[in-house]
Amino acid sequence: MNLSMLKPGEKGRITKIGAIGPLKRRLMDMGVLVGEEIKVEKIAPLGDPIEVTIKNYNLSFRKKEAEGISVEVAK
Numbered sequence: 001m002n003l004s005m006l007k008p009g010e011k012g013r014i015t016k017i018g019a020i021g022p023l024k025r026r027l028m029d030m031g032v033l034v035g036e037e038i039k040v041e042k043i044a045p046l047g048d049p050i051e052v053t054i055k056n057y058n059l060s061f062r063k064k065e066a067e068g069i070s071v072e073v074a075k
Helices: 021-029 063-067
Strands: 011-017 037-043 050-054 057-061 069-073
Touching (some): 057 063
Antiparallel strands (some): 011 037, 011 069, 037 050, 050 057
16 A cells, blocks of 8 residues: 555555655655654645655655555554
């Protein structure tokens, strides 16, 4: 399952970051790391962007970026 499939309010744990090169480095610098818990806060009406909370701060991802982040749903 990827991050874009989660609904607002759902939590997940990052299992894989599919981005490569500078984008992957930038995501990792912002705290998007394997094993971190991530919660979807809001999704824009057309599905892009997606606002998430990770490490007590909010980030917004484009839907394309969110599709590259694999998560397992946390209970």
